[in-house]
Amino acid sequence: MTGVGTTLGRSRLALLAAGLAVLIVLGSAVHLTQGTANLDPLDPLRLLFGGGPGDTAAIVLESRLPRLAAALVVGVALGVSGAALQSVARNMMASPDTLAVDAGAHLAIVAVAAVGISLPLLGAAGVAFAGGLAAALLVLTLAGTSGQGIVRLVLAGTAIALAMISATRVLLLLFSEETRGLFAWGAGSLGQNGLDGVRTLGPVVGAALLGLLVLSRRLDLMYLGDDHARTLGVHVGRIRFTTIALAVLLAATAVTIAGPIGFVGLAAPALVRLLSNVVPGLHRHAALLPVSAAMGVALLLGADVLMRALIGSQGALEVPTGVVTTVLGAIFLMVLARNIRVATAAAEPPSAHARAGVSVPRYRLITGVLVVAAIGALVGSVLLGDAKLLLGDVVNWVSGQAGPLVTGVMENRVPRVAAAFLAGAALALAGAVVQAVARNPLADPGVIGVSGGAGLGAVTVITLVSGVGFWTQAGFAGLGAAAAMAVVFALAARGGLASERLVLIGFGMQAGTQALVTLLITLSDPWNEAKALTWLGGSTYGRSFAHLVPMALAILVVVPLLVRARGELDLLSLDDETPRVLGGAVPRSRLLLLVGAVLLTGSAVAGIGVIAFVGLVAPHAARALVGRRHARMLPVAALLGAILVLAADTVGRTVIAPSQLPAGLMTALIGVPYFVWLLQRSRLASTMRA
Template sequence: MNNAAPASVHPHRTPETGEAPARRGGRLALLAAGLLTLIVLGSAVHLTQGTASLDAWDVLGFVFGVGTDGPAAVVVESRLPRLLAAILVGVALGVAGAVLQSVARNIMASPDTLAVDAGAHLAVVAVAAFGISLPLLGAAGIAFAGGLAAAVLVLGLSGTGGTGIVRLVLAGTAIALAMVAVTRVLLLLFAQETRGLFAWGAGSLGQNGLSGVTTLAPVVGVALLCLFAMSRRLDLVYLGDDHARALGVHVGRIRAAAILLAVMLAAAAVTVAGPIGFVGLAAPALARLLTNAVPGLHRHAALIPVSAALGVTLLLGADVLLRAMIGSQSALEIPTGVVTTILGAAFLMLLARNIRITSRPAEPPSAGARGGVGVVRYRVVLGTLIVATLGVLASAVLLGDTKLLLGDIGNWLAGQAGPIVSNVMDTRAPRVLAALLAGAALALAGSLIQSVARNPLAEPGIIGVSGGASLGAVTVITLVPGIGFWAQAGFAGLGAALATAIVFALAAKGGFASERLVLIGFGVQAATQALVTLLIALSDPWNETKALTWLGGSTYGRSFEHLVPMALVLLVMVPLLVRARGELDLLSVDDETPRVLGVNVPRTRLLMLAGAALLTGAAVAGIGVIAFVGLVAPHAARAIVGRRHARMLPVAALLGAVLVCLADTIGRTVIAPGQLPAGLTTAIIGAPYFVWLLYRSRKHAG
């Protein structure tokens, strides 16, 4: 464990400014006064926003006890609970993020990146799905248990040494994706029992009276008092374990207590308003960035209240901005968490672009893989995979809500099948082929991205390429109802290309560090998913149904027309990859080796990234967003046949095809005639494998 404060976060040391203590304290007081002024002004504006015609004078009249009962009722029953919820949640998330960053010694730690929000949401939905009704404090306790389990798992995988920034984000992202997938499965299977929890899961400040705020405010208050009492010991723990132990601090107990209190705060926030994205990351990170300019802010006695005030300012500002831009009536349909996620993702990308990367360079995707296998063994592996692919293909065609026999397939191929078999095959065959093609395309895209980024844990979903494709597709579906499939596919490809360009352009600063690429990609992915949610919320119900098919990664309703873009892109990319296999081997090692051997590194990298964007866009256009295939298939292929792309790429393509086809078959059969989207199934399957990869590679963490 690294016992020093991370270089990426300003250490808690008072800068030698030469200023008088009073002047240094004056800066802190000025910051506190400024934040308090912003909160007061924001609260005043917030109370004037709503669907009822209530202006600032009416609100002032209510405050001073002058006015009619009508305005008073609106403020008390509607606007005041929303305002108090924003203040309570902002305080809870800001402080929770500050404490988690301190105990992890990692500026990227937050309830979002530690999957606390996702774990709390899953726990609440799981209890509701099984018909258990709990009081508000009971629901908060369930959310606390789920959030704590997620945080412990993520911190166990990433460590608390302060240098595992990328590992923490990757572990949190993977675990959060798996938990979100399980949550959505429960929402689908128990739609009646979990009614209303889907919208709540996006993060909304809307309240039914003051009961939620008044019930959980004491919980937040007790947690804050405990953290204030621990503030001096948190200062010492943040500076380093050895330093803290030398001064008599029991590091393990303080860290455990701080994590428990931080998760308690995050669980209270989730119970009141659902998962509100990125406030717990942005608020304390902004506070830490101000420590050099505001002496004294490095101490937790000041850092905690300033982070709380910044959390309130960000959340309140996002809610005011949302209702000012689109109107109070329209804002009722838009979760506030969508706005905070968009703003927070932009802040994360800016932070990642300028952060000092202190961890060791990421191992190339070939690291730890076999040096290669013999020709005979490779042919055996390839032949076995081809047979397995054909077997999965046959099983996928035969299984479903209607079971078929091999003879039925033969009759259908010969054009002699009856109407029942023909109807089933006309809908099932394109679904199966779509899953195969999409799996192969995503596996090849993941292989290219991992080679170019030289990061074995990168994949189209994690670095934002899939999110860009889904945003492009959903945008055109929402804005141009009834648009044809080819236009949808084109916009999906354009979205993937734009997301790829943004990620790699921003990551180019500082020598194209793969750690920076992953962090920026995470921000792009979060922003695109929030924008997709925003578009869906603003669209009419018909467009909402169409758009959600992209997000679930479902093959439902696919026809042979939907296969054409994937088939065309694969036909173009396969010969290109065969020709570039040697360049990919060199590019996955470093930049200097291919340059010395005459490879044009920028041109090759651009070409491979364009190919990955095309493959991802075609797959998303075909069946929607599928998680983890672009990570699991290439990694498994390298483990089986080695690092050479001439052998790894075809094996990865076959593994990806098998994985998606198998996931689609499971989704169509386990709850038939109901169906689970293939994307949720691959997330549930792929996340444990990803977690295992992170666990196995802990010794490589910098």
């Protein structure tokens, strides 16, 4: 029977390999026929056998063949890189995307370009490798390699990637001349200028793949467990580092050739691992790695063919292929997360081991200090900027006695300061609500895709309707946030609202909506990189008092709801059974609270764009200061969120004045280190409990 099973497994493996080969060959043939010039499907075959007209040869060799070659090399690199990283992390969610390898490699390349250094391809690949390796090691250090921390891995990777993406966008804005063209490339593009890149870096991919194949037997043993591998003589630490280095080298090479191509490194090996249930022997790395390479090529080639078939060859020249792979990969991730087996118990908040509450005098003291700090931040934001003001100038403006210069500055600056204050408070309150309802302390409107949905709704109406008014923009932002929230929670509700599933699906939603925003901006205004970066980074620039109305209305409507539901939030953050026993209507309460979170998030995004991590960091800091009771935590979180966005906006307006940096980029740079610290504390606490 063993021999029959082995034969059956080999035949199925051979059939899978043959099927992927056929897909790649057919996809390549179709790919070569797609372009702005018509090409007969048989012309590539005639060219292959020495025939065909001269102009056909020019079209294929000079334009389409380099793009096809890039798809083949990059697909192999990403498929194998993702498979190796998943094995090392023992986590199907590991990939160059979720481990921030792509973001680290991209940041390194942009940083070198920003300082005016021009590198050859191999040098650029080396720089990308250094950035990607540093990012991967940091994420794995935070998440661990036990295979149990799926959500921690995704969140750690998301946090590190967000910080690096924010730093990259800062460099793109500050050094626009030196980094011209790197924004579109940063979304992943297969367009090539000849075959030089593939010829130079293709051998690097082949050598890294060969190195991983040499380690395949040891990787088989390590995937079963470190202790098991050590008893069989495997040097676990050395093999793990070597595997990570080779996987990062593959991802960095792919980034150098085509920019960050999203989710191929996650979807390709994940699909292969799912197929291992019906294809015996596929779990062994000697088969897993090459099949993952073929799957990566098939997915990337298929996405490129699909894109050019749907939007036309001319439009495909403007749309990065990475946008399409990210959208498709995000859908795959949400479907995978919907069916993944996760724990239904709520995760312990990183601040849970802190005091459950503080005394009334201490709470009043903390709140009073924060109120004074918020007032100080408001005053400082009004006084500081490209033009410095004095308190006397503000007093004269309030009394109507200021000169035209001070009046002009104040009329432009005060709405910006108020917008930052209101947006910070709204996002902090929304984050606290989402964390309580989802019973996940690592969730926030950005992490679970609500901010991305709001941004997509606003950008859709801005780009598709000329001269759209602000209220229409705000309305579509709210609709986008509501749609994203509905989809995420509907998918996560399968088998109970498990917190891990919610975060994974939300991560996919956030990635997909951000890719669609990039797609819309690229199609509508491909040359206006500053518009895209400013919107995605969140900015108070050009705000007027009219822009404050939606945020003010949302806060006025939702805050009384939260005051009334403060006790229900305490119960919902524990479990569903306790509020039911006490007579609470859990579905109704959850729906009302989520609607309030959507209103707060949608209005904030409509007001100043996408602001990251405020809704995650502020509630955590509030719990650490005053405990987990929402009656005390909510106002403290709102004050902390307002102070954070005010500080970020002020720094962005003053540090490089008269130039400015979007507030959202600054909140990411400020908030991510705190979030990384929270993750590290969470991991240490989990280790101590184990």
